[in-house]
Amino acid sequence: MNRRSCLKMCAAALLTPWSIRAQAEPGQSDLVRQAFEYAYPLVKNYLTIFQYALDPGGSQYKGPFNTLNSAARVYTPKDTAVITPNSDTPYSFIVFDLRAEPVVISMPEIEAGRYYSLQLVDLYTHNVDYVGTRLDGNGGGDFLVAGPDWRGTAPAGIRRVVVMPTTLAVGIVRTQLFDPADINRIAEIQAGYKAQPLSAYTGNPPPQAAPALDWPVINDAKLATDFWPLASFLLKFAPPLPWETELRGGFERVGLTAGSAWPDKAMSAELADEMRTMVQPELKAIFSEVKNLGDSSTIFGTPEFMKGRYLTRAAAAMGGIYGNSVEEALYLTFNRDEQRETLDGSKHRYVLSFASKAQLPPVDAFWSLTMYDTASQLLVDNPLDRYLINSAMLPGLKANERGEILLYLQHESPGKELESNWLPAPSAPFYAVMRLYLPKPEALDKSWIAPHVERQT
Structure with missing residues (x-):
């Protein structure tokens, strides 16, 4: 999917925000689905919080x-x-x-x-x-x-x-x-x-300490198996935003109450089983939405900016939690070639080309292109210990006889003479993310067009 198509799909999704769906008096299953999309980013965030500060x-x-x-x-x-x-x-x-x-x-x-x-x-x-x-x-x-x-x-x-x-x-x-x-x-x-x-x-005396808590253990497996108890625990740290009072009240009707045990004594066994059963399908649904996110300009931001866009927020947390707001950094994701096929280092070699230095990403700070393995969503181990190419490396990048700067995205070396321009890929599906820190107006208004990843013959 190209960048423009992604933006159109994201824009279409934004026309039906949750705030509209919630007014339609959804049934119990719809409320459970909405509660999951709403709470997923909190639980995903807690996975990092636990690893960083509690383990x-x-x-x-x-x-x-x-x-x-x-x-x-x-x-x-x-x-x-x-x-x-x-x-x-x-x-x-x-x-x-x-x-x-x-x-x-x-x-x-x-x-x-x-x-x-x-x-x-x-x-x-x-x-x-x-x-x-x-x-x-x-x-x-x-x-x-x-x-x-x-x-x-x-x-x-x-x-x-x-x-x-x-x-x-x-x-x-x-x-x-x-x-x-x-x-x-x-x-x-x-x-x-x-x-x-x-x-x-x-230099004043400290106030009374906050109550000690038994912080629940979380890992990748528990994010799914213990999702609802974790969500209930975390909601007590997250008061409803001003426009969410009615929405959160709806969640309470299906047993998702801030700070309460889940399932509580009033919840039927049937509802508890339904909520547990929905976790895996909802995780898959959010993952499917990740593929439709496009660039970062519409998926990270303030509470006001993200108002009502809970599925988008969940997909952004799954696909790249802690992404910057667009004013701070613009992210462009490359996961398909010009033939709309998934990038795969075991099958093809690819190139990202800039016609000249004037076509390079317009920024007031710096830009970079970083390689990731699709399965793990992590950086790719490689013999050069090189995980990105960025603007600070420009003096060492080689231009061809036409003045073009070609960045090689492939598993095998393009040859010693071209390794300065090589961003090593895994021998597997991959994606690359271009980050523009403090993007200039032409990047934000789309008058600068990013190049496509092209398959080499």
Whole structure:
């Protein structure tokens, strides 16, 4: 499917948002289906939250709640907690528990020309706000992140306040890496990222701690087998958005109640069995929707931007959770060739061509093209340890005799003389994602047209 067709399908889907379907007094099965689509992103998000902040013995553990943890390296195939990760920007992470008090995030001042951002994602997977280059420049400062019930006043020294709609949330800091030799500078910048409770920032006594909880264990299998108990548990951290009161009331009629055990004593065995049986078909339905998402311009954003588009939100969480809002980064997914066939490194060799440097992605920060294995949705292990080609690599890319820049997407080497332009693919189905950080207007209004992936003969 080409980019324009995908956008048309997404636009058609947006004409029948859930807010309209919910007014049609759906039957019990429809309510269960809607509840699943609504709750899936929360459960998917909790899978990462658990691995990052609640499983100290796990391979993906970063640190406890409300601590900012950095890694002065880029992602590799060994990083498996987040699907479709980028490998351009070393990450820093924080998982927020905002039940007791806000958290103050401190960003250091950095040099002009280097991109950095703090993406603030609520439990629903909305991009509530950003801190960093686009909105605040590179001057750094202290930023207060509060939960939905906070009614305090920001102390002196706080540049901005961000109120999250949920008490559990995720913060993702991306810091641009120019080249491998730049990694020491990245470590210096990351050392300046800090998080502390508001009481510590002001020097006041801390408030009463939030109640201790028995956090449920989750993994890929439990996401399906324990979906409904997990959804009920998580909804207590996610109050209904202003336009969702009636919708959430409908979910309660089928036994999905925030913070309650599932199934509860009032639920019939027949309904509980129906809800369990629907999990696998609904997962397949969301996966089918992933294929129709097109580029990222309509699938990630604020709660207001995503209002009523619950199936789209679920598919985006399944296909690439924590994707940026389009103002911050535009994502273009390449998963078919010009003959509309799935890209497969075991069958064909492919090329992505730019007629000249003028046709390269228009950005104010940087662009990249990253390779992923379709089955795992993770980076691809390869002999070059190369997972992407980006704008910082332009000086080393070779142009042909016509001035074209050809990027080779294939499993086998195109030959030593062309390996500078080689993005290694698996010997299996794959897809590639092009990211445009701080896209220019011509990328957003579609006057710049991305090239197609072409099969080589």
